[in-house]
Amino acid sequence: MTLIKKLAVATAFMTAMAAPAFAQYSGPPIKLGVLSDMSGLYADLSGPGSVIAAKLAIEDFGAAAKGMKVDVIGGDHQNKADVGASIARQWYDQDGVDVILDVPNSAVALAVSDITKEKNKIFLNSGAATSDLTGPKCTPNTIHWAYDTWMLANGTGKALVKQGGDSWFFLTADYAFGYALERDTMEVVKKEGGKVVGNVRVPLNNQDFSSFLLQAQASKAKVIGLANAGGDTTNSIKGAAEFGITQAGQKLAGLLVDVNDVHGLGLQVAQGLTFTDAWYWDLNDDTRKFAARFSALNGGKYPGKIHAGVYSSVIHYLKAVEAVKSKADGAAVEKKMKELPTDDTVFGKGEVRQDGRKTHPVYLVEVKKPSESKKPWDYYKILTTIPANEAFRPLKEGNCPLVN
């Protein structure tokens, strides 16, 4: 028997074994890979929690009852684009991974997006922020869930300029994500009539921000925009409080703040901080229920927008595979994901646009005072709900080649 025939027989046999009689999807097992920062500064915002979120999604989708076998594996990209890229290649080429999830860190995400397109698989990003993933770098194989730099900049930038914060100084993380966030915020500030008086590029994982904060102070800008994330953001906010910068009247704009960051800062330091978030656990009964299940599995730590995004994107992916009845052609599954409206208990109803952007309402929030917080992780006051059609960059403005 030739090799081809052997393979054909083996495939037929395996297909027969794997297929229960009435399942809609009867292909081989689906494998999801959560590629994340498992141990560094973004590990609490995404990391092991994203694996938990993916598992909850598979459970809630009822994969087992439908005869679909779905596995989840995790990998640590250590915030290095080369490490992330080589894990992605290995997963796609050797380990049979169909979908890569999460991927905080925009530098890694951009690399993974390219590889995913090359292999015709699917990349469901909710960890990385850069809006380029649905802009000039959009591909038919990548969908951006949860949030992005344009959304953050638009929500927070607009609100602060309207409150009179019309001159800005940026502390920017010195890599793809920081640049994108800075650029998107600058655009909003200028469009709203404000001006940018300066910026400083800070290496990732910087320990002490006081030097940079003093430069921001000397610039006399009314708003100091923190175009950074995770531990870098929390250390900047602490430093600003310590050096009396916020007391002296300059306002801090945390451009990417997660509920886990607020937890790490404590309400005493974080109170009054205004920013935009894509999701909050205390929105309604469904989100509270999700948060309770999640935190029980995550050592008491609550889910943030990225975890919610992973959950929601997995549910939608499985729906699409069920509809297409095959997982083989990544672009075809993604096309189906764009046709079907999204609907899950965590993010509610929404849609995936042509450029790969998943849209939903987002929230302008203010951190509560310690006296206002009534229960564990009760941190946000929701100031405004920004509707889905205003929250994200208009489809035509992103320069995504898929949009015509």
Place this chain on the structure above:
Amino acid sequence: MFEILGITSQALFGQLLIGLINGAFYAMLSLGLAVIFGMLNIINFTHGALYMIGAFVAWMLLNYLGIGYWWALVLSPIATGTLGVLIERFMLSRLRDLDHLYGLLLTFGLALIFEGLFRQKFGSSGLPYRPPAELTGGTNLGFMFLPNYRAWVISFSLVVCLGTWYAIEHTRLGSYLRAATENPALVQAFGINVSRMITLTYGFGVGLAALAGVLAAPIYQVNPLMGSNIIIVVFAVVVIGGMGSILGSIITGFALGVAEGLTKVFYPEASSTVIFVIMAIVLLIRPTGLFGRST
């Protein structure tokens, strides 16, 4: 008032002072490393993890037992130092006669284990720790606003550094210690328990790391990764100062804090690399470091 490259003197003084404050941490940590390396010939890669544990012990004292900052400043170094004594007694002492690399591997492995355990328990976002009420607020120096806590850090660490230097270079105990490094067998022959002295010295070096951890807790977050962020820089400081040189590590610690601070003004993108550039240059010109003696 004058200006250099568009930076006002006011801003410059502020940056110099901040550099010195950051240098204080480098000095405290590199001092502990220098003591351990100079006296015991151990390349202690757990130092960063022990600094982190020092900060966590302070946090635990406050949150589990209600014991505040001032007591933590005493208790945390003692507790962490005791952990250091145990590490030396039960692990490192077995490697004393082997190549340095074995000690390096052991301590590196321990550092990874400690960090992993704390990350597992406390996550990677860090935990808040408030400065003591006595040290909140700050003073306006005219050219900058100096938080009282930072002023305390810089003065306290200077006292600790100079005290340690004096104890090792100018006291009888210090002379025993230095002699034991040169010739353990002979010192043993004089009736001094060299083995115990080594264990206690290691414990002391670890205590210094923990002390720096407590000092850092209110400024930075108490975070399982805080040690691994700083330890590489601190090793560079020790190398630049000259492996094992006590005074060298103190002076280099402060000086590199300033060098890094100035880089943050003139070319911020390079601020995380400048220390390694300096290290490479120093090694090319003086392979034993600025204050090291060639042996």
